[in-house]
Amino acid sequence: MAEQRFRISNLSQIILYKIYAFHIGGDENKPLTLRDIRGLFEQPLSLNLIEASIEWMRRKISADYLKRAGTRENYKFSIAPEGIKFVEMELLRKQSPISYFQQHGEESLAYVAGLESPFMTEEERRSLDDDWRPLELDRSDQAYVEAEQALEEAIKAIEQDNEFAANMPEERAGVVQTLKNGIEWLKAQTPTKRQIRDMLISPLNWIASNFSRTVMAEIAKKAAEKLWALLNTF
Numbered sequence: 001m002a003e004q005r006f007r008i009s010n011l012s013q014i015i016l017y018k019i020y021a022f023h024i025g026g027d028e029n030k031p032l033t034l035r036d037i038r039g040l041f042e043q044p045l046s047l048n049l050i051e052a053s054i055e056w057m058r059r060k061i062s063a064d065y066l067k068r069a070g071t072r073e074n075y076k077f078s079i080a081p082e083g084i085k086f087v088e089m090e091l092l093r094k095q096s097p098i099s100y101f102q103q104h105g106e107e108s109l110a111y112v113a114g115l116e117s118p119f120m121t122e123e124e125r126r127s128l129d130d131d132w133r134p135l136e137l138d139r140s141d142q143a144y145v146e147a148e149q150a151l152e153e154a155i156k157a158i159e160q161d162n163e164f165a166a167n168m169p170e171e172r173a174g175v176v177q178t179l180k181n182g183i184e185w186l187k188a189q190t191p192t193k194r195q196i197r198d199m200l201i202s203p204l205n206w207i208a209s210n211f212s213r214t215v216m217a218e219i220a221k222k223a224a225e226k227l228w229a230l231l232n233t234f
Helices: 008-024 034-038 047-061 081-092 097-104 106-113 122-129 142-160 162-167 169-188 193-210 215-231
Strands: 066-069 076-079
Touching (some): 008 034, 008 081, 034 047, 081 097, 142 193, 193 215
Antiparallel strands (some): 066 076
16 A cells, blocks of 8 residues: 655644644643654654644744744644634634544545645645636546546436435535536536636535535545546646
């Protein structure tokens, strides 16, 4: 099995959430070493990866979220009030990686923070928002073939899900129509990255988040991952 790789931009937020959960669930604000932080995860993570993720957060997001004490050889970290505020605001934002991880637990770590995670930072979203260049798709390429096949399976699963149809008929109609418009562009036009994200990946992520632990959600999640892999080829 290939070694799991992570995007430190997303992993840094999950590390912050783990420290937050440790702090909120305890009786004292004990500073944590890198080894202590690694112990908060069920999946083994390297100390270098944890350190790089924390440093990325301090440089790219905010240095105020985690308090750091000691020397570089023996840093200890504890969550600061601004970090608590950030985590709790992200928990309220249901499409955030922190919220998704809190709902789905350790088994979702690769989906939330893996290299092909559909969750993007603000910087990544701005990059896509600015990119309206039509993509010259090679529809014989394996990445495209797998993405189209997974997308068709997802649309079929969503259309056939009786619970979704009965409980949220208007939302279902909007999701299905958006996905059908998106796959039409994907198959016959020259869509942009922005279109693929908004018309395909976004509604699939909504399904995966709102119908967790269902077959439909798993199929939608797979399709989103395949589409993200396709975008990564450009």
